[in-house]
Amino acid sequence: MKSYHVTGAGTGSAGLTLREHAVPEPGPGQVLVRMRANAVSFRDALILADDYPLPVVPDVVAGCEGAGEVVALGPAVRTFGLGDRVALTVFPDWLDGPFGLDRAAQLGSSLDGALTEYRVVAEQALVRIPGHLSYEEATALPLTALTAWNALTGGRPLLPGETVLTLGTGAVSLAAVQLALLAGVRVIATTSGGPKAVRLKELGAHEVIDRTAEPDWHQRVRELTGGRGVEQVVHVAGPLDQSLRSAGIGAELAYVGYRVGAAPVAPPVDARLLFASGVQVRSVAVGSRAQFTALNRALEVHGVRPVLDRVFPFAQAPEAFRYQQEGGAFGRVVISHG
Structure with a gap:
C-alpha cells in the first residue's frame, strides 16, 4: 500500500512524500478501510506551510478527510460489516458532547491521516456515509461540512x-x-x-x-x-x-x-x-461523531450533495494540494483512488 507523508513542513506541496508500507491488520474493535477518496483543505495547507497551531508529529500521514470501504474486521467489531461505506472522523476521540483537550487528537497532524490506500480505524471513529453520495462527495463532509453543521446547529x-x-x-x-x-x-x-x-x-x-x-x-x-x-x-x-x-x-x-x-x-x-x-x-472547531451522524441523516433525507470543484487521481495528490492552495476553487478539491 502507499501513503503520502508530511516530510517537509514549510515547503508546501513539495513536502509530501509517497511511501510504501505493508497493508495493516485490524486489532480488537478495529476495522480496515480501503480508502476511496480524500478531500484537500485549507487546514492541510497550514500544516504543509508549518503554520498549524496544534502539534504535528514528524512524518505523519497527511490528510484528515477520507471515505472508503470496510474490507476487514478485527475481533469484537459490532457496528460495521464488510462492504460498508464509511467516512473517518477528524477527531477520533470526540464522540459526543463539548470539545475538550482530551479529545483533541486529530488525523493528519497528531495522528496519521487519511491520504493512504488502507487505514486501520477504531470502529467508534467511523460513520456510515449517505447512500446517495459517491465516495468523492462523501469525503467532502468530515471537516468543512461538519463544521458548517456545528456552526448552524450546535x-x-x-x-x-x-x-x-x-x-x-x-x-x-x-x-x-x-x-x-x-x-x-x-x-x-x-x-x-x-x-x-x-x-x-x-x-x-x-x-x-x-x-x-x-x-x-x-x-x-x-x-x-x-x-x-x-x-x-x-x-x-x-x-x-x-x-x-x-x-x-x-x-x-x-x-x-x-x-x-x-x-x-x-x-x-x-x-x-x-x-x-x-x-x-x-x-466552532469541526464537530463530534454524533453531530456527523446527524449531518449525514439530514443530507440523506433531503438528497443534498456537497459542492465539488475538481477531482484528482491519487497519483496526483501533490497537484491537488497545489491547486487548492491557489485559492480559486468553488467547492471542494478531492482526490479519488479510482
Whole structure:
C-alpha cells in the first residue's frame, strides 16, 4: 500500500512524500478501510506551510478527510460489516458532547491521516456515509461540512423564517448555505462578486452582497433585514466588526476562523462593539461523531450533495494540494483512488 507523508513542513506541496508500507491488520474493535477518496483543505495547507497551531508529529500521514470501504474486521467489531461505506472522523476521540483537550487528537497532524490506500480505524471513529453520495462527495463532509453543521446547529436553535449570514465562497460557507436552506431560513451571502455571486444564487442563497461594490456591507445586511439584523452569522474569515454589526440582538455568531490570505493575526475587537451588539460569539472547531451522524441523516433525507470543484487521481495528490492552495476553487478539491 502507499501513503503520502508530511516530510517537509514549510515547503508546501513539495513536502509530501509517497511511501510504501505493508497493508495493516485490524486489532480488537478495529476495522480496515480501503480508502476511496480524500478531500484537500485549507487546514492541510497550514500544516504543509508549518503554520498549524496544534502539534504535528514528524512524518505523519497527511490528510484528515477520507471515505472508503470496510474490507476487514478485527475481533469484537459490532457496528460495521464488510462492504460498508464509511467516512473517518477528524477527531477520533470526540464522540459526543463539548470539545475538550482530551479529545483533541486529530488525523493528519497528531495522528496519521487519511491520504493512504488502507487505514486501520477504531470502529467508534467511523460513520456510515449517505447512500446517495459517491465516495468523492462523501469525503467532502468530515471537516468543512461538519463544521458548517456545528456552526448552524450546535448552539442557538435555528428557526424557520430566520436569516443566516454566510461570508465568502470557501468550503465551510458553501456548506452553510446548503444546510441553512434545509432549516427553512433565509440566506444572505457575501462574496467578492462576479461569477461567484452567480454561483451562490444558483446554490440557493436568497441575497448575495458584493463586498467589493459595498465595502460597508453590514449596512446592506441591515437593509435586507428591515434593520433588525440576522439571527445567525457563520463567520469564517476576516475581522469581526462587520459581522457583529450585521447581527441582531440575541443573535449568535459562530466563529469558525479569521485567516485571510497571509494575515496570521486577527485584528482586535472593540469591546464596546462586542458588548453593545448583544451577540453571542461561539467558537466552532469541526464537530463530534454524533453531530456527523446527524449531518449525514439530514443530507440523506433531503438528497443534498456537497459542492465539488475538481477531482484528482491519487497519483496526483501533490497537484491537488497545489491547486487548492491557489485559492480559486468553488467547492471542494478531492482526490479519488479510482
